[in-house]
Amino acid sequence: MLQPESIVSRLVSIRDSGDIDKSRHEASVLLEDLAMHPDDRINSYLRVDLEKIINSYSQERASHYASRAIKSIIEVKTGRINDIDMNRWREYDDIITDSLWIIGKRDRSGAHNADYWGNFIPQIPSQMIRRFTRKNEWVLDTFMGSGTTLIECRRNGRNGIGIELSQKVLDLAMNNVNSEGNPDGVVTEGIRGDSTQIGYDGIMNQFGIKKFQLALIHPPYWDIIRFSEDKEDLSNSRSLDEFLMKMKSVGQKTFDVLEDGRMAILVIGDKYENGELIPLGFMTMSRMLECGFRLKSIIVKNYDVTRGKTAMENLWRYRALLGNFYVFKHEYIFVLEKRGRRSYKKAGKE
Ligand SMILES: C[S@@+](CC[C@H](N)C(=O)[O-])C[C@H]1O[C@@H](n2cnc3c(N)ncnc32)[C@H](O)[C@@H]1O
Numbered sequence: 001m002l003q004p005e006s007i008v009s010r011l012v013s014i015r016d017s018g019d020i021d022k023s024r025h026e027a028s029v030l031l032e033d034l035a036m037h038p039d040d041r042i043n044s045y046l047r048v049d050l051e052k053i054i055n056s057y058s059q060e061r062a063s064h065y066a067s068r069a070i071k072s073i074i075e076v077k078t079g080r081i082n083d084i085d086m087n088r089w090r091e092y093d094d095i096i097t098d099s100l101w102i103i104g105k106r107d108r109s110g111a112h113n114a115d116y117w118g119n120f121i122p123q124i125p126s127q128m129i130r131r132f133t134r135k136n137e138w139v140l141d142t143f144m145g146s147g148t149t150l151i152e153c154r155r156n157g158r159n160g161i162g163i164e165l166s167q168k169v170l171d172l173a174m175n176n177v178n179s180e181g182n183p184d185g186v187v188t189e190g191i192r193g194d195s196t197q198i199g200y201d202g203i204m205n206q207f208g209i210k211k212f213q214l215a216l217i218h219p220p221y222w223d224i225i226r227f228s229e230d231k232e233d234l235s236n237s238r239s240l241d242e243f244l245m246k247m248k249s250v251g252q253k254t255f256d257v258l259e260d261g262r263m264a265i266l267v268i269g270d271k272y273e274n275g276e277l278i279p280l281g282f283m284t285m286s287r288m289l290e291c292g293f294r295l296k297s298i299i300v301k302n303y304d305v306t307r308g309k310t311a312m313e314n315l316w317r318y319r320a321l322l323g324n325f326y327v328f329k330h331e332y333i334f335v336l337e338k339r340g341r342r343s344y345k346k347a348g349k350e
Pocket of ligand 1: 116118119120121142143144145146147148149163164165166169193194195196218219220221227228232233234235
């Protein structure tokens with residue numbers, strides 16, 4: 001393995017050289033040396049700069065690329081709301097930045113499983129936690145269900161609080177969450193509560209939380225799946241208006257406990273009723289905007305492929321052909337930002 005110190009000293013020699021031919025030669029030799037260690041993580045971001053040096057026509061350009069390569073090795077430049085080292089951004093090829101997510105397989109490793117009907121794939125909280133939080137920060141999941149978010153918190157060294165209405169679901173989830181390793185010793189706590197009415201002060205005092213740095217909001221998609229008999233259960237809302245009003249209340253409460261400049265992630269799909277499409281996703285998103293959130297991104301994600309049993313798929317296809325509609329294959333991930341007072345003013349809204 002090539003030691004970073006030795007790579008840096010060879011790059012310094014290129015940077016400080018007054019001879020472009022010598023620089024090109026040294027860069028070629030270094031590139032060949034790196035090719036002998038294809039698994040070396042340093043490789044991916046260095047290779048591009050070395051190729052640029054080899055193709056440079058002036059020593060000035062070569063020095064520029066050598067300086068950039070040195071920086072990428074010795075400096076850590078993280079974003080304000082994550083631990084992604086922007087000097088080594090090429091290494092994060094598993095972080096999705098496109099708005100269309102076609103995810104082939106659900107992550108079933110460790111404590112993750114698909115037993116809870118209506119849980120989201122772990123890749124959703126995993127992506128959001130790594131993109132929008134730093135180590136040891138606090139994540140809130142307002143509809144905890146089987147605890148997918150809390151498992152991802154443990155894996156990524158973030159503290160997590162999950163709110164769940166059903167005691168039975170909560171108990172099962174916590175058994176599962178606690179079976180996952182916790183290498184960073186973070187707090188992952190499930191709390192029984194109604195997210196439309198909950199008061200967060202007591203919880204935040206108990207755990208010494210000033211504000212949450214990320215919120216995941218994955219409600220029932222109104223009555224598509226009934227989660228319980230409880231009238232407070234959002235899946236038992238008697239009308240669309242009631243569902244949306246309650247979601248606005250969840251949005252307001254979440255907004256209040258989120259740090260300025262941080263993200264709330266709303267995961268939701270649409271539904272059909274009496275042959276008409278109800279754009280539940282966009283309607284709920286618009287209630288969130290009324291709470292003061294700013295829309296950063298709309299991600300369209302394919303449904304978990306394991307969900308569709310062939311017989312059901314055929315039935316839906318038959319119904320779609322007969323009823324002139326299209327079978328849902330997607331849901332939405334809305335990325336909402338709590339805009340700080342300063343940026344709010346800047347945008348001329350206050
Ligand atoms: C779509 S599921 C969330 C699944 C979760 N993301 C997971 O991966 O397991 C919605 C959850 O919200 C719960 N729920 C429904 N109404 C609620 C309310 N008013 N407050 C808190 N939780 C509620 C349901 O019991 C259900 O577990």
